[in-house]
Amino acid sequence: MTEREVPSVDGLVIGILGGTGDQGRGLAFRFARAGHPVIIGSRTAERAQGIAEQVGHQVQGMANRETAAAADVVIAAVPFDGHRDLLASLAPELAGKIVVDCVNPLGFDQRGAYQLPVPEGSAAEQAAALLPESRVVAAFHHISAVLLLDPEVDSIDLDVMVLGDDREATDQVQALAARIPGVRGVYAGRLRNCGQVEALTANLVSINRRYKAHAGIRITDI
């Protein structure tokens, strides 16, 4: 592969931990519609199966552990307060795999969303610390679940910032992001720079509230 060639991600099995939530279901729908085998994971296999049936497109549902074991690429789409324990418990199943973290450590109060402190620097760095045998990539922080889930929305107008320390893994996740029509995956640095990408979601939440929108971002001049 030359430096700028886009890797093929055709046929990669995508597993989504916490895939029963809005973000996981939305990503499941989009990747399945793009032709990927998708597995929705849950703490409860039956719940995962029920949600998978609702999503359709041959999406399967399994417990999180089976999802992690069966998928080629695993997306962590759980709330930040469940992130540490879930990933720590799945380290053996996730070894050697690309783990995509889209978790935004945010708190909400009457003034809106705000960044929560993370001892490791960011949720993605926490994942990397917990999963030393995995290839952790951070992506999909700013893509709205509402848009992902809306079957009437054919194209989503935004760039997905993709961060990681493994160039081949970030290339693959950029290519995966581009499977969603309208989306471009843009390399945005190493995991140590993920804190501000996660925190930027708090600004997008504020924008969405003020303008009644589902705002995303575009990077210019590339």
Ligand SMILES: NC(=O)c1ccc[n+]([C@@H]2O[C@H](COP(=O)([O-])OP(=O)(O)OC[C@H]3O[C@@H](n4cnc5c(N)ncnc54)[C@H](OP(=O)(O)O)[C@@H]3O)[C@@H](O)[C@H]2O)c1
């Ligand atoms: N919603 C968005 O628009 C959006 C956009 C970008 C990024 N994100 C990020 O994506 C992640 C998921 O967002 P969401 O809105 O889909 O969240 P959510 O609906 O609150 O949670 C997703 C799933 O996580 C599982 N879960 C909940 N608490 C858990 C715990 N303590 N331990 C393990 N699993 C737990 C649940 O599945 P089971 O009960 O079936 O196990 C739940 O359905 C968040 O970190 C969020 O910051 C969300």
